[in-house]
Amino acid sequence: MPPYPTGSWMPVALSADLPAGTVMPAQSPAGRVALWRGRSGRVSAFADRCPHRGMRLSHGFVRGETLSCIYHGWGYAQAGNCVRIPAHPALTPPETVRVATQHVEDGGGIIWISAGEPTGGPPRFEGLAPVRSMTVEAGIVALEEATGTSTAGGLLDYTNADTSVRLLLAPEGPARTLMHVLIDEDSNPDERITASRAAEALRRAAEHIERGGTGR
Known part of the structure; x- marks a missing residue:
């Protein structure tokens, strides 16, 4: 992956290719990501690796507003924090169990991910x-x-x-x-x-x- 200037945006997918309730792999300036859209329509971008056993989260599945790993079902909210461990349903997962997230914008039919902290919004192509x-x-x-x-x-x-x-x-x-x-x-x-x-x-x-x- 070529270096992207900090604050710049990379167009990683088309909005139409990511319906609500689905996840797909994508390449971002920081590496592979699991790009997913919750049932509400909001898009999130996670590092494509479950913190539990390293399975690719892009192989997982969306439940409401969480992304679950296909291996052991650990579920992660859009902020990246773990909210569900099926083997321990009564356990509240510790805040330290998190997936790295990236800034993502969905507009004009294109999904963008930023390189680091964005300095502005992604480009728009009128017409x-x-x-x-x-x-x-x-x-x-x-x-x-x-x-x-x-x-x-x-x-x-x-x-x-x-x-x-x-x-x-x-x-x-x-x-x-x-x-x-x-x-x-x-x-x-x-x-x-x-x-x-x-x-x-x-x-x-x-x-x-x-x-x-x-x-x-």
Whole structure:
């Protein structure tokens, strides 16, 4: 994971990909996280490791406003404190049993996690709506070469067969990028499908370049 400046935000998922009552793995500036949404709709981000036996919390399940580990069922509230140990139902878990949490914001159809203490809110992209996310096994340089353009504010413009999309990029390593596809919020379903296909074409081109192939 490349270093993110303290206070900056990383787009880790699309809101639509995390319905209420679900959990998913994600990559944050601080490492792997369990990203989950309580039944109320609030999103939380935990370090992806249960303090009990180290099981990934992203394999767990949501009960109301708590995330429970799939291994022994220990449950954690949104603040990260343990609230339930099934093997000892009468026990009030000590405050020292906690999961590390990260600052998370959900807005404009995108879920963001901050690097350390945020210095402001995450970016907002007026007039744009997210279509889908995809992982590209290529770095930012390969994506820029494939599009013939450069990133600006984390966004990359791409045109394929008269279809223009904006790509919100989150580097996850020297040769791996999480790419969120954004288009005009007034686009119809057919235009959304076309934009998705254009992004898939770009992914293939960038991965070809990353493997040592030539550009456009």
